[in-house]
Amino acid sequence: MLTTLLLVTLLGFEVKAAITQPQPREWPCPVAADLDPCVCTTDADLNLYLDCSDITSTSQLQDVFTRTIFPFSDFMDLTINPAESHNEFTKILAGTFGLVTFQNILISNTLIDTIEEEALVYSHSTLGNLEVSNNNLQEFPFETLYLFEVLRELRMANNKLNSLPDIQSETLILLDLSGNLGLTLTPLTFGGATHIEEIWLREMGLTVDTGNAITDVPKDVFANNLYLSYLDLSGNEFSFTIIESFINPPTSTLDFVGLNGNDIVNVHPLSITGLNDVGARVQLRNNKVTELCEDDWSQLMEQLDTDNSLDLRDNPLRCGCDTQWLVQRVDVMKKINNQTACATGNLLHDLPADWFVSHCPDETCSINRKK
Structure with a gap:
């Protein structure tokens, strides 16, 4: 009997101990x-x-x-x-x-x-x-971003943000707002992000001023971004001729500009400035560009220094007399992606220069250019 009582007591103690001891971690x-x-x-x-x-x-x-x-x-x-x-x-x-x-x-x-x-x-x-x-x-x-002392990357893609106050941050280097429909930018939206290097604004339904419509992206939005090197605006609703001072950081820092998948027909000579003079790339694939008139495109071309640095694939290029300046200048033509094709399917790089000499005594551009 004594042995049994002792065993019960010990077992009870073990059960109690198991219940009260701290959980392992x-x-x-x-x-x-x-x-x-x-x-x-x-x-x-x-x-x-x-x-x-x-x-x-x-x-x-x-x-x-x-x-x-x-x-x-x-x-x-x-x-x-x-x-x-x-x-x-x-x-x-x-x-x-x-x-x-x-x-x-x-x-x-x-x-x-x-x-x-x-x-x-x-x-x-x-x-x-x-x-x-x-x-x-x-x-x-967003109003409190300036309080974050070491915040470098802010990714907010594919949400339902309906307002965007001016960004204030001395540490932010990357901002992704892609996929947020209905946001409107102002000339000061990114000006307070003093060290921003990458901005992603893909598929946001953004429009640009064509002279007769409300715009989501006015002039000079990027005019104060001294270190901007990567800007992607692909998949928006930019149409007609993109405006002067549309992309214009104050220094030559831009390594990449993405404008794929819009409805862009033409560029103003000063639409895109501030490209890095070493290795910059501009993508305008899958737009509605029909003509490449020298007056409009030469200043953009002059900022590019490497082969295949301007991507114009999947545009309905007419490849008429507007392109004679390109076929006669190999140094400029090679800057265009070598798989860029005319609406007929002919590769732009393969067009015969001598044919243009015979048929295009002067460059002619029929496009109604907005400047």
Whole structure:
């Protein structure tokens, strides 16, 4: 009997101990059960990474950070990238992350429509990369970007942003707003991003002034961007002749200009300036360019210095007398992509120069050019 009582007592102690002892954790992460459904991992250098892709509601994300004790609050990454979105997870509220900081944040494939101003306040001194892409985002505190001391890349593609205040940041080098329809730019939109190098504005439904319509992109939008090297405006609704001072950074820094997939018919001689004099590329593929008149295109060509640096493929080029100056100047012709074809299918590079001499005593351009 004594032996039995002793055994029961010992077993009871073991059960109690199992219940009351702290849950194990993988140092330096928090207790896994507290974080659930978020998951903490580390790398070989014990940097901390947090994946909250299995969060299903706004309140659940708040609860995780409220109940969890974080032995260390400085995380490298926060990832929220679910396999499927959840109807109750629509906001990142102020104070959600408590004192926890991040260097990189990825939020994608959710129904989040709002990130409140104070949601990332404790990451002002740490956040270097923020990507909030492929969501329903309508409200984001752009006005506070200047408070982020080391933010270099901001990717906000494929959301539903309906307003864009002037960007103010001394650290930002990359901005991607592609796929946000309905935004209107002003001459000051990017002027306060003093060190911006890359701007992505693809497939935003943007239009450009043709003299008789409301425009989403006025003159001089990029006129204050001293370091701009990469600009992609492909897949918008630019039509007719793109205007003077459309792309005109103040220094020769542009390595790439993307204007593919618009409805551009022609360029003004000063539409695109500020190209780097070494290796710059301009893409105008899949537009509606019909003629390449010297008066319009020569200044753009003169800024280019490498073969195949101007892409005019998939345009309905007539290849008439407007091109005689090109076929007679091999040094200029070679700057055009060597697979560029006329509407008839003939390669532009293969047109016979002597034929133009006989049939085009003077360059003639029928296009109604807007200058």
